[in-house]
Amino acid sequence: MPRSKNAVPSHRRRKKILAMAKGYYGGKSKLIRTAKEAVDKSLSYSYRDRKKRKGDFRRLWIARINAATRQNGLSYSRFMDNLKKSNIDLDRKVLAHIAFTDPVTFQKIVQKTQV
Numbered sequence: 001m002p003r004s005k006n007a008v009p010s011h012r013r014r015k016k017i018l019a020m021a022k023g024y025y026g027g028k029s030k031l032i033r034t035a036k037e038a039v040d041k042s043l044s045y046s047y048r049d050r051k052k053r054k055g056d057f058r059r060l061w062i063a064r065i066n067a068a069t070r071q072n073g074l075s076y077s078r079f080m081d082n083l084k085k086s087n088i089d090l091d092r093k094v095l096a097h098i099a100f101t102d103p104v105t106f107q108k109i110v111q112k113t114q115v
Helices: 007-020 032-071 076-085 092-101 103-113
Strands: none
Touching: 007 032, 032 076, 032 092, 032 103, 076 103, 092 103
């Protein structure tokens, strides 16, 4: 029985890693070992940052809402408290979009909450 070598699967595995490392600087895109390390690191970063992105967007929305409410003479925390008390169920994403694109409508929302 002939000896079985693992040449084709090994080559495919290495090609896959080099394809994922395409565009990396220097040896990270050409050398198997350094490319594997760089790809593993980048995959772990992308996994971590998919979770982190949610918090980043929330921070952005809060900053936009805060800026818009301060233009209307109110603080962010007071505005959010007034929203809850007046039973207006808009999330931060929608509020930030309204504040960013249509300040007049946002001003009306702020006035509704102050009643």
